[in-house]
Amino acid sequence: MDGGGDGVSEPLLAAALGPAVRLEASPTAHRRVVAARQLPPGTAVLRERPLAATAASTASCGRCLATPLQPQVTALRRCSACRAVAYCSVECQRADWAAGHRGACAALRRLAPAAAADASIVNQLLMLAAVVQALESDTDPHPALVGAESPYASLSPDSLRRAQCAAFRSLLSHTADMDALTRTHLSKAISLASGTPALPSAGEALEHLGRFRCNNFEIALPDDLAPVGEATLPLASLFNHSCWPNCVAIFDYPPLDLASAAGLGCLPPCVSIRTIRAVAPGEELCIAYMDAIHHREHRRSLLSSKYSFWCECPRCQAEKREPLVNGFSARDMPLSASEAESFGWSVFQWFKGHLSTACDEYDEMRRNMLAGTDKDPRGREEMAAYTSIAALQHSSRHFGDALDSQSWRPAARFGMHVLGVYLLVYPRFQPIASVHALQVAKALWNAGRAELASELLEIVVTSVRISHGETAGSGMLRESKALLEMAGEELGG
Ligand SMILES: [Zn+2]
Numbered sequence: 001m002d003g004g005g006d007g008v009s010e011p012l013l014a015a016a017l018g019p020a021v022r023l024e025a026s027p028t029a030h031r032r033v034v035a036a037r038q039l040p041p042g043t044a045v046l047r048e049r050p051l052a053a054t055a056a057s058t059a060s061c062g063r064c065l066a067t068p069l070q071p072q073v074t075a076l077r078r079c080s081a082c083r084a085v086a087y088c089s090v091e092c093q094r095a096d097w098a099a100g101h102r103g104a105c106a107a108l109r110r111l112a113p114a115a116a117a118d119a120s121i122v123n124q125l126l127m128l129a130a131v132v133q134a135l136e137s138d139t140d141p142h143p144a145l146v147g148a149e150s151p152y153a154s155l156s157p158d159s160l161r162r163a164q165c166a167a168f169r170s171l172l173s174h175t176a177d178m179d180a181l182t183r184t185h186l187s188k189a190i191s192l193a194s195g196t197p198a199l200p201s202a203g204e205a206l207e208h209l210g211r212f213r214c215n216n217f218e219i220a221l222p223d224d225l226a227p228v229g230e231a232t233l234p235l236a237s238l239f240n241h242s243c244w245p246n247c248v249a250i251f252d253y254p255p256l257d258l259a260s261a262a263g264l265g266c267l268p269p270c271v272s273i274r275t276i277r278a279v280a281p282g283e284e285l286c287i288a289y290m291d292a293i294h295h296r297e298h299r300r301s302l303l304s305s306k307y308s309f310w311c312e313c314p315r316c317q318a319e320k321r322e323p324l325v326n327g328f329s330a331r332d333m334p335l336s337a338s339e340a341e342s343f344g345w346s347v348f349q350w351f352k353g354h355l356s357t358a359c360d361e362y363d364e365m366r367r368n369m370l371a372g373t374d375k376d377p378r379g380r381e382e383m384a385a386y387t388s389i390a391a392l393q394h395s396s397r398h399f400g401d402a403l404d405s406q407s408w409r410p411a412a413r414f415g416m417h418v419l420g421v422y423l424l425v426y427p428r429f430q431p432i433a434s435v436h437a438l439q440v441a442k443a444l445w446n447a448g449r450a451e452l453a454s455e456l457l458e459i460v461v462t463s464v465r466i467s468h469g470e471t472a473g474s475g476m477l478r479e480s481k482a483l484l485e486m487a488g489e490e491l492g493g
């Protein structure tokens with residue numbers, strides 16, 4: 001903790017975090033979350049409902065973040081007063097009004113047209129109003145949901161809410177580190193909002209906005225990981241960053257039947273923090289704040305400007321000594337479809353053969369393979385070219401285009417290359433690899449290659465259980481199992 005000066009009650013936070021983890025002072029960061037016991041891969045260590053959430057645009061509901069692509073949504077209707085937020089139902093609009101939109105709406109109506117057209121200013125104001133409302137109310141608006149949403153906490157709903165609020169107030173805001181542009185941008189939002197009675201003083205508002213900047217989560221839906229909004233999750237924010245994380249943050253909706261039984265219609269997604277590797281007692285639990293596919297210098301400069309820290313994680317340390325370790329090459333070498341496919345399948349077979357290899361051993365083999373220092377005949381130079389960002393972008397583009405035009409055969413070939421790179425560059429069981437593998441399996445299936453599709457689908461099922469879990473992964477698991485069954489019938493007959 002930061003010298004005990006933040007006044008956070010440690011027993012309250014400990015009870016809110018649950019029994020699998022412990023919060024400690026950190027020598028390098030503000031504080032850190034460590035494993036309280038041995039945690040196997042696929043352990044959910046925290047589940048948290050957002051203190052506040054906002055949609056990325058009026059293309060999703062401002063309350064539950066659902067889009068018209070989801071079956072329960074027929075149309076989105078905008079708030080007639082501010083026109084800045086859209087809702088999927090009257091229930092969502094009413095709930096959001098009570099949860100802070102009342103204050104935001106008044107502020108938004110005063111915005112000059114240029115500011116009202118700036119989605120980031122609008123979203124900051126919406127988030128600010130929602131958090132202020134939560135901090136002031138001190139009670140949980142939806143106590144019926146606590147068991148389902150925070151199964152690990154041993155607290156009453158109101159105490160859990162107080163723990164979230166206390167954790168939020170204790171988050172660092174790094175307002176002094178903000179660059180001039182961000183500061184100007186935020187000041188604009190504050191000055192527009194400051195006359196609104198529902199919002200705090202300019203000083204306090206700047207602190208909150210600073211906390212959003214370095215702590216908020218992007219909400220991505222589990223089936224495709226497409227971002228739909230942003231959430232303030234003060235307990236999940238206690239987890240530090242690593243470019244080689246042992247945990248992932250995955251979102252999913254709280255059970256719809258429970259929410260509707262409580263008369264709440266639909267709710268924003270909750271986050272789960274899950275381990276993707278075995279974690280020893282006392283080891284720090286980390287998530288990645290950014291896409292770990294980028295090279296070291298890019299990662300570090302982005303983390304420093306957005307989150308105000310200079311990453312010294314084990315991967316950043318290792319790549320300082322051995323810059324090629326993540327395989328990025330300056331050589332631009334787009335792969336042909338057959339090169340792309342054969343590379344992808346060879347990495348996939350290797351991955352499949354090591355599903356149950358111990359994590360450290362697996363990581364070392366992966367590193368050696370990526371660096372071209374193992375027995376792979378391709379060697380260092382070629383491996384770097386196959387896994388370069390240029391080659392990856394080339395294959396991703398072809399994969400997307402081929403899917404759009406339903407050209408399944410090329411889609412499967414370029415998709416396999418992308419999968420191969422993901423399996424080498426990301427930690428094992430990173431959700432993005434699982435989501436991508438399912439898309440490739442569907443392309444293979446449509447290309448009439450049921451046997452190869454089944455190979456991928458079996459791995460998708462294993463990986464999704466670890467990265468997403470049965471709840472968040474339910475859509476992908478259902479789809480994979482249905483395809484596997486059909487493939488089994490086809491191949492058997
Ligand atoms: Zn909604």
Ligand SMILES: [Zn+2]
Nearest residue numbers: 079081082105
């Ligand atoms: Zn409004």
Ligand SMILES: [Zn+2]
Nearest residue numbers: 243311313316
């Ligand atoms: Zn790092």
